[in-house]
Amino acid sequence: MLKSTPTFFENAERTIDPALCAASLQDTKRDVYWLDTPNRPGALPPLAGDASCDLLVVGGGYTGLWTALQAKERNPETDVVLIDAGRVAAEASGRNGGFCEASLVHGESNGEQHLPEENERLTELGLENLAELIATLERYGIDCDLYESGTVAVSTEPHQDAWLREADNGKDQQYLDTETVRGMVKSDAFISGLWSRENTVLVNPAKLAWGLLEACLKLGVRVHEQTAATGISDAGNQVTVETSRGKVRAGKVALATNAFSPLLKRHSLMTVPVYDYALMTEPLTAEQREAIGWETLHGLTDLHNRFHYSRPIVDENGDFRILYGGFDALYKFGGKIKPENYHSESTYSRLAAHFFATFPALTGLKFSHAWGGVIDTSSRFFAFFDTAYKGKVASCAGFTGLGVGASRFGARVMLDLLSGEKTEITELEMVRKKPLPFPPEPIAWVGVQAMTAALARADRREGKRGLLLKTMDAVGMGFDS
Structure with missing residues (x-):
């Protein structure tokens, strides 16, 4: 033994x-260091009544900001509106440690476990994504205290x-x-x-988000803070999103709500807040x-x-x-x-x-x-994607603490899905395959406590994984970064 x-x-x-x-x-x-600065941008006005647009982005964290920015880069004529229930970057995007990693799948081992046939390609795409992220910072003059020493x-x-x-x-x-x-x-x-x-850079996470926000505003994105999305419904060739400030009718909708309640009810057990x-x-x-x-x-x-x-x-x-x-x-x-x-x-x-x-x-x-801060944890420990309302809505969540870099790729995936065209990205198993949902309470809580204890026990036993961890690996809910 x-x-x-x-x-x-x-x-x-x-x-x-x-x-x-x-x-x-x-x-x-008891305050977030990154957000505790007089250089924080002033609050943006909430939505004032009903509105319409080509693309509505729900969520003002990295995923939402990257989606809005890349949508305008693809087509400057696209009318983009972004709403956030609170302030841009007030949640996970402004609270993390600023580790911006290339990995899209929470580490080489975790990717090999879940997507062995395309893990090598995902590694290449992750490095490309990180390089493009850095190029974007240079293109828009975003100063986010970038350190490139790995x-x-x-x-x-x-x-x-x-x-x-x-x-x-x-x-x-x-x-x-x-x-x-x-x-x-x-x-x-x-x-x-x-x-x-080469696979990690360090950033000031809040300054990164605020720089993306400034770039979005300069490109004409309309941003409304203190505007919570409360419901979504089909409206023929458009989608209606109800908010705390009015309704928004949009041709396409990108959902980037992280760990918070998803507008698509079928996602309610796809992540848990950690x-x-x-x-x-x-x-x-x-x-x-x-x-x-x-x-x-x-x-x-x-x-x-x-x-x-x-x-x-x-x-x-x-x-x-x-x-x-x-x-x-x-x-x-x-x-x-x-x-x-x-x-x-x-x-x-x-x-x-x-x-x-x-x-x-x-x-x-x-x-x-x-x-x-809250991490949107999925059972496979990296992002998952979905579409709804006949392809007019795309969603992305579940980065599990590794979204600083991967969120840019997630935004790219959502825009490809919303385009309705098949691309290399939309055909990835990573995009098409969903993680297992978490069980309801009290099973979820009992399971998390048991997993935490098992992980601690493995640390004490030279990393050797016990029966519970091996079982979770076998059913696709294990983690090995």
Whole structure:
């Protein structure tokens, strides 16, 4: 029987003084760092009565913004309206860690598990999509603090080192031994690393969304905030979308509502809202900066099932900060999105303990911001697509935390579907095949808790997956990034 051993991070929770964590969070704003800026664009007016358009986009996050922008690029004469129930980028698109990855399927292994016959092509399409995303930033002059040094995956358990050695391909994924990885970021927690240089860039997520919004407005997209879509119905050669401010009649509709209630009722069990949390440090002093290194502005992730992500930020004053998030991914019974779930004090304390165990040279550093956000989790862990009302409506959701880059591709898929023409993209199995729906409550909650426990158990058993995880893999609801 394989021995179960506490992980580095579980040991951290036992050894780091809780008083240290409490002190580091005492004056922390419970607010999103990216959105807490005077440079946030002013609110746009809500819809004022009934309207009509060629294309209505529902949702003002990345997927909706990319859809509106690409629709105008394809045909500048298209009359595009975008509505959002709140503010543009106020939800997942403004709350994430800013890791913009090429993968469309949440990692090579997950893609191989779900779509083995086209995974290689999806990898190519993902890299093309990332390159086109960067080209769009340049074309429209969007300043979103783009860092192009990739990501380093680090091992913190001895058995994980072998995984990184196997992944070294001698090209864009380079194995880093202990001395090298600790030379890049000074931490005795790191045993080795794998530097992936070409498949990830880092961005300020809110500035990316706001830049896309500005580009949309300049191209003539009409954007209305505080306008919630409440219903949808067929209207012959058009579709009528009812909103909190009036009705919109549109020739085509693109639904990009992320984790929020879908207008298509058949999608109600296709995603569940999972909450993810992050901390942002105060600016490091010169001494702290020297103690940590991190001269190359790359991201960091670890190899646990319950993984962390961290990254550097050079803020508007030129000061160096560190974002640290992940580990907990919380599902609340009932699957309702509630404001009180956007914060988890126990998770903040846990993340602080993990941070100080990883970076003991930064002991005493305080956190300026702590926040959470909702991830639209699908059972296959990447986006799914659908059409309705005889092809006049297209939808996209389920990015499962990897939508910063993949949302642009999702927008492309929706526009191809709405065109009514067969393309390489519309014929992908990724587009045609749907993930399995989640079961209703209370089965969903029980299942998520069991999966979380099984993933933690696998981390303690050198990554070996138990019966539950193997069963979920077999039925198509497993995850391996």
